[in-house]
Amino acid sequence: MPQPRVLYWFRTDLRLHDSPALKAALDLKPEVLYPIWCWDSHYVYRARVGNNRWQFQIDCMNDVSSTITKLNDKSKLFVLREPAVTLLPKLFKAWKITHLVFEKDTDAYAKERDEQVTASAEKAGVKVIVGPQSRTLWDSDEVLKAHGGKPTMSITQLQAAGAKVGAIARPIETPKGLPGPGDVSLDFDQERPDGKPDINEKYRESDEGTYSSGIAGPESNYSVPTLEELGMRPATTPHRGGESVILDKLEKILADEEYTGTFEKPKTSPAAFEPQSTFLTSPYLHFGALSARYFYHRVEDIVEKRRKEKKAVSVPPTSLTGQLLFRDMYFVAQAAMGYSFGQTYNNSHCRFIPWHLPSKVDLKTGLITGEYEVDDEAKEKEFQRWREGKTGFPWIDAIMRQLKHEGWIHHLARHAVACFLTRGGCYISWERGAEVFEEWLVDHEAACNIGNWQWLSCTAFYSQFYRCYSPVAFGKKWDDNGELIRKYVPELRDMPKKYIYEPHKAPLQDQKKAGVVIKGDGSEGEVDGVPVYPKPMFDFNTQREICIQGIKNAYRVGLHGNDPKVLDGSWKELFSDDAAGPTEGKVGGPGGMLGFEDAEGTDGHHEESATPKRSSRRNVPKVSPEASRKGHKREHSQGTLDGAFGKKAKS
DNA sequence: CTTACGTTGGACTT
DNA sequence: AAGTCCAACGTAAG
Numbered sequence A: 001m002p003q004p005r006v007l008y009w010f011r012t013d014l015r016l017h018d019s020p021a022l023k024a025a026l027d028l029k030p031e032v033l034y035p036i037w038c039w040d041s042h043y044v045y046r047a048r049v050g051n052n053r054w055q056f057q058i059d060c061m062n063d064v065s066s067t068i069t070k071l072n073d074k075s076k077l078f079v080l081r082e083p084a085v086t087l088l089p090k091l092f093k094a095w096k097i098t099h100l101v102f103e104k105d106t107d108a109y110a111k112e113r114d115e116q117v118t119a120s121a122e123k124a125g126v127k128v129i130v131g132p133q134s135r136t137l138w139d140s141d142e143v144l145k146a147h148g149g150k151p152t153m154s155i156t157q158l159q160a161a162g163a164k165v166g167a168i169a170r171p172i173e174t175p176k177g178l179p180g181p182g183d184v185s186l187d188f189d190q191e192r193p194d195g196k197p198d199i200n201e202k203y204r205e206s207d208e209g210t211y212s213s214g215i216a217g218p219e220s221n222y223s224v225p226t227l228e229e230l231g232m233r234p235a236t237t238p239h240r241g242g243e244s245v246i247l248d249k250l251e252k253i254l255a256d257e258e259y260t261g262t263f264e265k266p267k268t269s270p271a272a273f274e275p276q277s278t279f280l281t282s283p284y285l286h287f288g289a290l291s292a293r294y295f296y297h298r299v300e301d302i303v304e305k306r307r308k309e310k311k312a313v314s315v316p317p318t319s320l321t322g323q324l325l326f327r328d329m330y331f332v333a334q335a336a337m338g339y340s341f342g343q344t345y346n347n348s349h350c351r352f353i354p355w356h357l358p359s360k361v362d363l364k365t366g367l368i369t370g371e372y373e374v375d376d377e378a379k380e381k382e383f384q385r386w387r388e389g390k391t392g393f394p395w396i397d398a399i400m401r402q403l404k405h406e407g408w409i410h411h412l413a414r415h416a417v418a419c420f421l422t423r424g425g426c427y428i429s430w431e432r433g434a435e436v437f438e439e440w441l442v443d444h445e446a447a448c449n450i451g452n453w454q455w456l457s458c459t460a461f462y463s464q465f466y467r468c469y470s471p472v473a474f475g476k477k478w479d480d481n482g483e484l485i486r487k488y489v490p491e492l493r494d495m496p497k498k499y500i501y502e503p504h505k506a507p508l509q510d511q512k513k514a515g516v517v518i519k520g521d522g523s524e525g526e527v528d529g530v531p532v533y534p535k536p537m538f539d540f541n542t543q544r545e546i547c548i549q550g551i552k553n554a555y556r557v558g559l560h561g562n563d564p565k566v567l568d569g570s571w572k573e574l575f576s577d578d579a580a581g582p583t584e585g586k587v588g589g590p591g592g593m594l595g596f597e598d599a600e601g602t603d604g605h606h607e608e609s610a611t612p613k614r615s616s617r618r619n620v621p622k623v624s625p626e627a628s629r630k631g632h633k634r635e636h637s638q639g640t641l642d643g644a645f646g647k648k649a650k651s
Numbered sequence B: 001c002t003t004a005c006g007t008t009g010g011a012c013t014t
Numbered sequence C: 001a002a003g004t005c006c007a008a009c010g011t012a013a014g
Helices: A020-026 A041-046 A051-071 A084-094 A108-123 A140-146 A155-165 A243-255 A257-262 A282-287 A292-308 A320-342 A377-388 A394-406 A411-421 A430-440 A446-456 A473-478 A483-488 A508-514 A540-557 A570-574 A625-636
Strands: A005-009 A032-038 A078-080 A099-103 A127-131 A359-362 A367-372 A530-533
Touching (some): A005 A020, A005 A084, A020 A099, A020 A127, A032 A084, A051 A243, A084 A108, A099 A108, A108 A127, A108 A320, A140 A320, A155 A320, A243 A257, A243 A282, A243 A292, A292 A320, A377 A394, A377 A411, A394 A473, A394 A483, A411 A430, A411 A473
Parallel strands (some): A005 A032, A005 A099, A032 A078, A099 A127
Antiparallel strands (some): A359 A367
């Protein structure tokens, strides 16, 4: 019997340590092993991938490639510039492959791709071995099954379902050697995929870069691509990818047993930089440069040791391992819902809220198209100002600029800007924000990004919409002097501490002294050589009240993304004119113009305050009898829960 | 039915 | 630093 000729297909497992799929390949005792990475048309055309994340991935690929070469000097990571779906059937033949091995992936698009590839392999007589999913702690499909086929919507649900599945797998050994590849010449031409829809078109400088260098790259040696080759601008992120990078860093983290054992996420500062308050393991987890299970067990071993020594330890959900549990929770939810998890439309677990800038939907497929409806030009402008870090709220702008430039922001900083865009500020669809994060984050993980945006917008996972992040108070709590702002919004670098979070309140004299003018809407860079920083794009307290009333109303109406009324558009009938989407000037509820009048009233710079005074109309929806009854019932149980949402006592 | 709790709010008082 | 209130969500356990 001939020895196996194995194609090992690297995807989101760019590492050699703790890789059960790679072990499965090596267990075949192959005659040759081709470690490959190939283009993915979906990844290139239908997922937003900015230059920083590409660079991080390229780093990871280069690192894996050099590790492979260390284990076998004739081998490396062979990168082929054609999507797997068309490439692999031809490759099986050209390289006389007997086995295709890859790690399981539960991302919606990956499932689709892998089904196609598996079918074509079986047709070609190639045996497919799908290695255990190791991007997560448990196999997401198994947890889903243990949870009755329903998405895990809280961390306790995930823990309970995970416990039923069993213990989290211990890490396995790193291979000490690898078989070499055979002949790597090819006798077929490159096929370019149908590039539509290409939602990245506007982000690339040259559209041709992705495929123009031919199937084996510019030097015909299957090299790892460069950004230049991809037609992209150089990366600006200081964060560097690679398995060896993170394994070194991990040892430094773990060496501090007290830090590791007592880590509590809510106590880490979103404003810290150089160094950050957390260790940025997320991008390595995404690309598979770091195994989630390896990380988990290394941490858990330290926690166990400290327990035995009767030293303080932190526990989920705030501990380090708790952070990994949240990842699993989102993966299971995604595995349950597939594509619909990533959108409001047809999503059974996503509340329907009549956000501004809603996604356009392809009614044939039921999927969002990547485009959106501009229901209000003013809201589109707010969205663009949020995206570019020109909202006039320095805390928000600093975070958004850090995100754009470096591709990573602290988890709580993500909370701040996500709340601001959706339920606590602009009332713009969470799907718009998720797309920006998808493009810019180096650690973008579809399941986690989608889940967290739903969480922050109170459309799923979380519902306490009255707990709202202030763009001023929340930043001050962590960074009283505004160091993060001074770093990422340099035009405010010399603003006195007193005004750093609200520079529009600084008297002209102080602005002059600080070398900045506070005016306009962010369209001007400088005036007479003096940098300009914009005024706030709206009065936050007014806007906050509009959002809370709008969401309260939407909750009362009680639709989800898969409700027939959402699917056919008749949801509009359930929202009266002013409830359909609170626009500027409309304030619902008994609160009236809460907070509009500035209590301080001392600054003299309010003449252009974004929100004009208008008469407030009640935000009364047309409510179905059922929803009305439900709302009524709730009122009876009020008034007895003083302190119900006070902070949990911590030891 | 009631009560407790939920990854990480804000403003104010003591 | 800790406690209280604000206005009040869904879910699960009792």
